[in-house]
Amino acid sequence: GESVGLHLPTLSVQEGDNSIINCAYSNSASDYFIWYKQESGKGPQFIIDIRSNMDKRQGQRVTVLLNKTVKHLSLQIAATQPGDSAVYFCAETGFNDYKLSFGAGTTVTVRA
Amino acid sequence: NAGVTQTPKFRVLKTGQSMTLLCAQDMNHEYMYWYRQDPGMGLRLIHYSVGEGTTAKGEVPDGYNVSRLKKQNFLLGLESAAPSQTSVYFCASSTQTGALNQPQHFGDGTRLSIL
Numbered sequence: 001g002e003s004v005g006l007h008l009p010t011l012s013v014q015e016g017d018n019s020i021i022n023c024a025y026s027n028s029a030s031d032y033f034i035w036y037k038q039e040s041g042k043g044p045q046f047i048i049d050i051r052s053n054m055d056k057r058q059g060q061r062v063t064v065l066l067n068k069t070v071k072h073l074s075l076q077i078a079a080t081q082p083g084d085s086a087v088y089f090c091a092e093t094g095f096n097d098y099k100l101s102f103g104a105g106t107t108v109t110v111r112a
Numbered sequence: 113n114a115g116v117t118q119t120p121k122f123r124v125l126k127t128g129q130s131m132t133l134l135c136a137q138d139m140n141h142e143y144m145y146w147y148r149q150d151p152g153m154g155l156r157l158i159h160y161s162v163g164e165g166t167t168a169k170g171e172v173p174d175g176y177n178v179s180r181l182k183k184q185n186f187l188l189g190l191e192s193a194a195p196s197q198t199s200v201y202f203c204a205s206s207t208q209t210g211a212l213n214q215p216q217h218f219g220d221g222t223r224l225s226i227l
Binding site for chain 2: 034041099
């Protein structure tokens with residue numbers, strides 16, 4: 001079946017640098033995309049979302065980019081902080097289909 | 113605002129025992145979900161519900177049952193626990209605005225070990 005996946009399982013970044021986490025998806029009917037952050041011992045926490053009629057959306061220190069042509073999603077974190085250390089998941093769903101498909105996650109480690 | 117609350121947080125069972133995991137949400141969401149998360153993997157959908165009194169199978173439903181007698185509660189049952197069901201279980205809820213999906217909100221999980 002079609003799935004959502006992340007390019008790299010781990011990412012090490014220097015504190016203060018920008019982080020880029022990538023995600024590829026295969027379902028061309030995907031309409032809604034979400035990035036979640038999961039800290040150790042916690043449930044996934046919503047970071048930012050984007051719908052297929054947009055190609056960029058910005059939040060506080062985070063930006064999500066969507067390239068529908070190559071079915072690619074990325075999360076950019078500006079000025080990465082120690083508190084950004086976590087596992088990041090992308091998830092997607094189709095129009096009017098509320099069930100999410102999750103990728104395996106990228107573990108981000110911030111070096112002091 | 114509590115959001116999504118899961119109980120218990122931890123549990124150890126012996127093979128063949130049964131138990132029920134409880135999920136409660138206070139956001140008046142229509143949709144609720146149960147996932148399991150295994151090491152190095154993303155979340156996999158077990159069962160879900162689109163409203164009170166309705167449930168449906170997800171990606172990995174075998175060995176589990178669910179019930180949604182009240183809108184705010186979604187129960188996950190293991191009738192005869194097996195070691196393969198050792199996992200972290202997450203409950204989530206969501207709503208729609210018109211026909212537009214909104215993000216799922218997650219609880220902090222139940223860590224279940226089957227010996």
